[in-house]
Amino acid sequence: MKLNKMMVTALSMCMIGCLAASAQAAEKIKIAMVVKSLGNGFFDAAHEGANEAAKQLGDVEVIYTGPTTATAEGQIEIISSLISQKVSAIVISANDANALVPITRKAMQRGIKVISFDSGLAKEGRLMQLNPSSPALIGQKQIEMAADAIGGTGDIAILSATAQATNQNIWIGEMKKTLAQPAYAKIKLVATVYGDDQSDKSYREAIGLLRSNPNLKAIIAPTTVGINAAGKAVVDEKLVGKVYVTGLGLPSEMAGHVKSGAVKSFAIWNPIDLGYAATYAAHQFVTGKASGKPGESIAVGRMGKLTLDASGEAALAPPFTYNKDNVDKFSKIF
Numbered sequence: 001m002k003l004n005k006m007m008v009t010a011l012s013m014c015m016i017g018c019l020a021a022s023a024q025a026a027e028k029i030k031i032a033m034v035v036k037s038l039g040n041g042f043f044d045a046a047h048e049g050a051n052e053a054a055k056q057l058g059d060v061e062v063i064y065t066g067p068t069t070a071t072a073e074g075q076i077e078i079i080s081s082l083i084s085q086k087v088s089a090i091v092i093s094a095n096d097a098n099a100l101v102p103i104t105r106k107a108m109q110r111g112i113k114v115i116s117f118d119s120g121l122a123k124e125g126r127l128m129q130l131n132p133s134s135p136a137l138i139g140q141k142q143i144e145m146a147a148d149a150i151g152g153t154g155d156i157a158i159l160s161a162t163a164q165a166t167n168q169n170i171w172i173g174e175m176k177k178t179l180a181q182p183a184y185a186k187i188k189l190v191a192t193v194y195g196d197d198q199s200d201k202s203y204r205e206a207i208g209l210l211r212s213n214p215n216l217k218a219i220i221a222p223t224t225v226g227i228n229a230a231g232k233a234v235v236d237e238k239l240v241g242k243v244y245v246t247g248l249g250l251p252s253e254m255a256g257h258v259k260s261g262a263v264k265s266f267a268i269w270n271p272i273d274l275g276y277a278a279t280y281a282a283h284q285f286v287t288g289k290a291s292g293k294p295g296e297s298i299a300v301g302r303m304g305k306l307t308l309d310a311s312g313e314a315a316l317a318p319p320f321t322y323n324k325d326n327v328d329k330f331s332k333i334f
Helices: 005-026 041-057 072-085 101-109 135-150 166-179 199-212 224-236 251-260 271-286 327-331
Strands: 029-034 060-065 089-092 113-117 128-131 154-160 187-194 216-221 244-247 265-268 297-299 305-307 313-315 320-323
Touching (some): 029 271, 041 271, 072 101, 113 271, 128 271, 135 166, 135 244, 154 199, 166 187, 199 216, 199 224, 224 244, 251 265, 251 320, 251 327, 320 327
Parallel strands (some): 029 060, 029 089, 089 113, 113 128, 128 313, 216 244
C-alpha cells in the first residue's frame, strides 16, 4: 500500500500531537502531601483542598500519603521513598519539628521543594511554613471558649497530640500566656497530657484526667483526634453538664458532642482551604515564582496572597467558632 503526500502529512501531524500529549502528561508536577497519619478527617479534608488546587493549576498530580500512626519515623520512611520517586515538592504536617530535618534537607538537596503546613518543620528543614492561623489567636480562642463554658472559674486540663508536635506546643504556650491575664485569674490549669493523636490513647488520657481530677471543669484539646475522644469520655463517665470539652475539632465529628451537651463550642480553620493554599504555594516554589525570602508575597489562588515573615512563616486565617447554631451546616462540608 502506497501512502500519498496528504496521508503522510496527516500521520506526521498525528504523531507530533501524540508525542506532545505524552510529553505534557510526563511534565506533571508531582506534589506529595505527607500528613501526620492516615484516616484523620482533618487531613482528608486538606487532601480535598489539594486536589482542588491541582485541578485549578492543571499541571499538578497530588500524591497523598502518611504513616498509619503519627510518628516521625513513619514520615521519615515515606519521605525517603518520595525522594526516590523524584517528586517535585513535598508538603508536610510534621510529627516532629527537628527529627525530620535531616531527611527534608536531603530532599531539598535533590531539588525537591519542601514546605510544611499545620505542624511545622524547623526553619532549616523547609522553605516555608504555612500556619493555619496566628498562634496567639488560636491560644486565646481556646481559653476564651473554655472560660465561657465554665463561667470563668474552675480547674481545666489540656489533652494534646504528641509531646513533640510543634503547633500543639506553640498553642499551649499561648494558652498559658492568656491564662496569666487578670481576666482568667480564677481558672487553673491542673494538667497537660498527650494522646499522640491516637483515638484510643487520647480516650484513655481523657478518662484519666476526669478520674484523677474530681474538680475538673473543662478539657481543652487542640487536636481533632483528642477533642473527639474527650467528648466521648465525658459522655461515658456521665459528666455532661459538669465537665465541658472544647478545642480544635471538625464539625462532622463534633456535631454529636455538641448535641449531647459535652461541648458548648469549639473552633477550627477550614482544612480544605489549608490544603488548597499549601499545594498552591508548593506549585509557586516549583515553578520559580516563589523563593522563600522574608517579606516575599506568595499567591495562593482563591485564598489571595501570603506574606512570609523573617522565619519564612505565613498565617492563613483566624480560627472560626462552631456551636449549636452552625455545627450542622458545616458538618455537611467537613
